[in-house]
Amino acid sequence: MAPVTASSLLHNGIYFTFSTRDSHALFFNSHNSLRQSNKHPLRILSSSLSGRRRKLVSTVPVEYVPPAPDFDFGQELARLRILRSKLSSSNSLRGKIRVVDCDSKVKRFFRSGYYKNEFARVLESVDLDEYELFLIKCIVAAGQEHVLVSGCDTDSDVNGVEHEFVSARNSLKVALYSLVEMIEKWDSNDDREMRVKKVDALALNSLLKILRDVEEFYDCIGGIIGYQLTVLEILSQSAHEEKNTNFQNIDNTNSMGLQFVKIHPPSVLDLSLDTEYAAQAALWGIEGLPRLGEIYPLGGSADRLGLVDSVTGECLPAAMLPYCGHTLLEGLIRDLQAREFLYFKLFGEQCITPVAIMTSSAKNNHEHITLLCERFKWFGRGRSSFRLFEQPLVPAVNAEDGQWLAKGQFLPVCKPGGHGVIWKLAYEKGIFQWFRDHRREGATVRQVSNVVAATDVTLLAMAGIGLHEGKKLGFASCKRNLGATEGINVLIEKGKPDGTWTYGLSCIEYTEFDKFGIDDESSSNSLQTEFPANTNILYVDLNAAEHIASSKDEASLPGMVLNVKKTINFVDQFGLQHCVLGGRLECTMQNIADNLANSFPSQCSEGVEEMLDTYIVYNHRRKVTSSAKKKRKPADMSLHQTPDGALLDSIRNAYDILSHCDIELPEIDSNDKYADCGPPYLILLHPALGPLWEVTRQKFHGGSISKGSELQLEVSEFLWRNVQLDGSLVVTTENVMGSQIDRNHESILQYGYRCARCKLVNVNIRNEGINWSSDKNLYWKHDVQQVEALKVILHGNAEFEAVDVNLEGNHVFEVPDGYRMTVTSGNSGFLTASHQ
Template structure:
């Protein structure tokens, strides 16, 4: 028997072809996300010819194969028997109406009977009785045992194949085990008999806490994953995924082994069409205006619950592992950067409409690395960023157990402590429904929301987010993607246009995505492709979304698998952990993860006939494109010393920020050094540093009207932290830092005593006209510089610090050497050329100008563009 798989280019399509000698009554499942009751047609299906006649698509079709004999798992464990047993148990539990009925069912399970009937577990049973656990807690522990994970409750050390990698390690493990058994020997256990292990002893306080925490975690899993069967259902899905992955390696029809028959269906994936914001600039401007107008109808959603292990972020003072949101990036944490971007859009709304708009922000956290506590503490430390506590809603996602790929066993770091990690950002929709987030948004009058991840530091560049939300709101869409060209080899998925034909003859279409971990299922080879190949046309999934809130709530409340979109098991990365003996382990494994962007799979549109051109315009889902560095550049992983690759590192994303700054300022007739390929800077710093506060725009057409003329020399540093700013013919050779304490407004206490940022009131202001700045600037030879943190050593710098509503003006001057101009609140400092050098004039601001300043930018919308006018008071 010979089976082969190939990716064949046919009629401008990619066709996934499977060759086998097989009978036509057997089929092979390729597309994991198809319903379990669905299957693709055999090669004799009448749908087959239409596949080959389609153009510009990838085809995934079910064709007949003959099952091969799967190499059996380890003798002590049979995946298929275990899945069948757990499914039968899950079905029985689902039919129960009360907890008492569920306990009666679980008590009859063979594993539970064996565990509590075993003499060696008698001590543990007495321990449970002594803890006075309630019936619900006992049910959770019995579910754990029924799921085949009784080893989580073991108080003694267990030897396993994964620990015994060599004879030497086996001997050491045996000695460890023997030492613990002797240490925990209880000569008299109260019944007149000797026994080993702490199961015959009273638990220590720490162990009691761990046991209670385990019960709490099990309760979260049981409640949150109730839509798939709770703890038992979670384990079923994990085992099914593991079997599927084993079968995929051997081209075996795994569905036959677990007795699942899928309906006949076929699928094609196309490169989706959408608006290119960098090309159709007029429409892009119109869409951005829609987004600004619609800001009072929008919320913001941040999925911050991930563990971000690849960053290796550690608190330098405590050594504690930190979540990605706490990464110090460009002088502030990533979470602070998200809020700055949001406030810049709100400031733009204020400047256009003279109205205060505070967007409600929902943040999904987790307990991984004390994520929830760190984020809460950060928000409190910054007084909720001048937005008020009521405009934030933090909701914590449950942690889920990590299983080993060989046998589906939960990995354990110590007794009662399974290794657990967040279950992916796709849990956000069900969790938001469970925690009342949708209702909270409605109470704030919101209809839609934008979603972005904390590690993507360029998502709010120019008009991408505003245009995405504007189109979604204006056209009544349910879901939108912001996308761009995909970098070959990147750990990111692709956006696709799904096309399906159902058994009833109807056709389904929708823009969705395929995660990079699922490429193998589609025969998608990740790597360089010819420029004209179809796979090069599939754009990147960036996880920048627009969502219609009522539509998302329907999915989250569906009480079925649909509420957990895009369930996947990624076993491609080794799981590294430490057991309670301090030994390091690295094993193949993973946990059940959901992908938030695959909520799109719930929004397909159905048509009675096949659609060919322009179908995207009719769909509830849509996609917009922009230049990659204006859409996505992530700080996801730590760049190791000597690593030449900058991909998805803070170093690489900084270079993209600088490229954006170059693109923006060069359009203002400002001369700047070119930025070369990343490899050029593997052993050196970037050619310059430029950090512009988003309040200067955030739309580039706004920022461009505040800058004009001059130059920025190689090795220079420019930091502008003020929104009311004017640059005219400034030449910078060195470092210039302008910082306003009131960038976009001032804080005022509300009735509850909270400090609220009021946009446009008592802002700092700075004008620079015909100014030359010359100083030594950054010491680029200093080895301690960390450019992406904006942590650098300077020899000299020009610093302008504006307190409150302070103003600074410099005209026709050369500012050479080290200078610090600190202007107090309520004053205006003017710098001009004097007979003996610089002439300075510090005057109080007139009382009538205290709120709005002696000058300001007036914003107006004219022909779908924003035009600024400098107004002198």
């Protein structure tokens, strides 16, 4: 690579042009960058001109960085393996420092002129202790020194360009600080050089936190060195591995001899066929609620959703998506409270389930979720019923040679390390002990983007079977959509060299299909019909999960994968957008099952699933998964995994409920029919009306709902008998499932206490309803333009009753706390309303 030189500096516009041998040019205007970047000015200025062989491009085409000509996977793997082995044999920090000091890359970096004249000056601004200096040396030993330097590659001839480059860089900083002074108030006694040092110190401390998290959390694979070694091993394996044409038979040779592995379609417990067993299993789940916890992995960055704050422009995590009038996180809690309310109705006891939430710092995920819980006063459950624990971020790497992507000096591009880190993290943060303190034996796990996971019997039956049968791990599964970004559930059969056999249900991630020779594009592939979808809805025995999570080896980080088929988008220190093929080391949550296989003395025939510690419940797809994972593109006719598609599936479920109650309503066609015009009608039912459909259907009978109508029921105590709806009916209540009372200085929802009620019998409702022609309607958000509606607003334990009456046009019936309103037709044909 040719030296980078500053060829022009225009102080008015502060333009830089850097030329390279490949004739790639960078044009940077600091004023535009500060205006366009959504990052804090300190974050922009804390980085400097970036390092390693990297082309700066726009989002199109994709940036694809070839490995350095002298980069040798074999040599690098051998070096890192030796280094990791020596570090693991060292029992003290001093000993580990001596090991990395002997590494060739560390020696070269710390004796280079670049270090002495540039990086050393940064270190002067920060008082590093021995451990922090060890972390710095580890990143160099891992071959990622470009994250530490301000410009050129340390393997290049640094001395020839160092002074000019650093001079240009410092000139840039000084010029930009004239802008920062208008934004940030600094100590008036600080000169410009001191302010530059402060910025560098902030950035370096931020990097040290990332390195500390990687070194300590990934200790079981060798910390920073082990992380990079694992990345390169996976990349090297992917580059040289031939596709297996028969994915059901794989032979692996290890040091002990030949190991036979075969993958079978699993036998499942089909809840849609055996409805009697499904009902019994769901009852086990309701009875077992006092023994269950809830786990939500909410740490993902959800880049495909593209969610931003409409006021601030800040990127938001998936948990904040305003789906059907409530954030996705609220939806999880509403579903949980509906199950607890049903438990109260059946057994007359209050049950509050402890909820553990894994967050991350990506997109201020942890802060947003904490603030949301506080804003809703912890949803009437008390702060002590929640535990939030933050997962570490890990460096993203490019797809070719595993080099860490960097936005600038001290600024590696970082992403969450996958949901699979949840087990080890939960152990280290004391979550398993916390569940034990609440006398919990098992837990249900679901992802925030799946809005139908708690529909009808699926979740309760899965948990009920796990508790009742003493199982260790359960999957909720369904038919897999062709081409969907979801894995498959499989039965894995392994024949070991000692003659024993192991069997277990597990998952193959969609990113690993190539490894098994699976072609997911062919509609004739048996994958489509034989293997069910993995949906990341799990039941887990907490003792079994803790046993695996507490191990000191790779088992605590299940299913490590490196998906480099997607692009990583980031903005560098100049405000330039990059789109790079790459990924990061991820762990898969569901592959904890790989450590729960059962051993047998001989090969087993069919029916082995009944003897396993793992199991799969199966149901119609709309009762198991429909996700709001990605933002729908304007011209895209596919609604798959979008909020629009999830809404249609929710309405289809409502159709299935109500059509079995002798209520006439139009059937819903395929998604493509509604891609442009929206759904045929809106039906939004509070989960506490059930949540089991058998319970919900007891509250509805007779009548009709016309096309273009809207039915929104935020109530649990409800009766519908022979109601004709043509327009909008909206019932909202303060006390859906009960009233909040003060307990130990916290507001706690007391189930069944002062609930609001609504009764409609022989009622004909007709109004203009929603303006379906409005281009402002955003149906999945429930942001619609209403022309007319019948609205019933119930405060406290208010009640509303309408019998034998026609309600035409716009009406709002608002009932105060402690009152009942009855609406009937008078002798003169007019409406009469009475309060009690």
